[in-house]
Amino acid sequence: MILTLRQPGVAARSILLRQWPNEAIWTGLFLAVVLNALFFGVLGLIAPSSSELPIFDMSPDSPGLSMMVSAIRSVVFATMLTFGGRWLGGTGQFMPILALLVWDQLLQLALMGLGIVVLLVLPPLGSMMFLLIGLVLLFVLLNFVNEAHGFASLWRSFAVVLMASIVMFFAMIFIVGLLGPANLGLLENV
Numbered sequence: 535m536i537l538t539l540r541q542p543g544v545a546a547r548s549i550l551l552r553q554w555p556n557e558a559i560w561t562g563l564f565l566a567v568v569l570n571a572l573f574f575g576v577l578g579l580i581a582p583s584s585s586e587l588p589i590f591d592m593s594p595d596s597p598g599l600s601m602m603v604s605a606i607r608s609v610v611f612a613t614m615l616t617f618g619g620r621w622l623g624g625t626g627q628f629m630p631i632l633a634l635l636v637w638d639q640l641l642q643l644a645l646m647g648l649g650i651v652v653l654l655v656l657p658p659l660g661s662m663m664f665l666l667i668g669l670v671l672l673f674v675l676l677n678f679v680n681e682a683h684g685f686a687s688l689w690r691s692f693a694v695v696l697m698a699s700i701v702m703f704f705a706m707i708f709i710v711g712l713l714g715p716a717n718l719g720l721l722e723n724v
Contacts, residue, residue, distance in 0.1 A: 535641060538637070538674060539670065542677035545637075549630075549634055550630050550681060559633045563609075563632065563639075566608075566640050567601050567608070569640070570604060570643060573646065580650070608632075608635060608636075612628060612635050613628060614698035614702060615679055618693075618697040618698050619631075619685075621697075622683075622685075622690055624684060626679075626682035626684075631678075631679075631682050635678075638674060642671055645670070648663075648667075672695075675695060677691070679691040
C-alpha cells in the first residue's frame with residue numbers, strides 16, 4: 535500500500551507483472567465489494583445521514599442489492615476504461631485493468647477508514663483529509679490507467695477516466711430512469 539501511495543506507476547507495474555489468475559481477480563473484486571458494503575454499513579451506524587436530504591443509498595434496506603450494483607458498476611467502469619484507453623491508442627486488457635481497480639478499491643477502503651478516524655478525532659481536519667484522499671486516489675487511478683494502457687502521459691489517462699466517468703454517469707441516470715425514482719426512494723417530482 536505504501537508503494538502505491540509513493541510510486542503508483544511502479545505499484546501498477548508490479549500488479550500487472552504478477553499475471554493474476556482470473557479467479558483471483560474476481561474473488562478480489564467481490565471481497566472489495568463486500569468490505570465496501572460492510573464499511574458503509576458501519577459508517578451508517580456511526581454517523582447516520584440527515585433525513586432532510588434524499589440520497590440514493592440502498593445499503594440499510596438491501597445490502598445484497600447494494601453489493602450487486604457496486605460489483606456491476608466496477609465491472610462496467612473497468613470495461614469503459616479498457617475500451618476508452620484502446621480508443622486513444624492504449625493496449626490495456628480488461629482483466630489486468632480490473633485487477634488494478636480491485637487494488638484501487640481496497641486502497642480506497644483503507645484510506646477512508648483512516649479518514650473516518652481523523653474525522654472522529656479532529657472533525658475540522660476530517661473534511662480536508664477526505665479531500666486529500668480523493669485527490670490521492672485520482673492520482674493513483676490515473677497512474678494505474680497510464681501503466682495499463684502504456685500511455686506516455688497522464689493527460690491521456692485523464693481523458694480515458696473522464697470518458698469512462700461520463701459514460702457511467704449517463705448509464706446510471708438511464709438505469710434510475712428505467713427503475714423509476716419512487717422505487718429507489720428518490721423524489722418523483724423534482
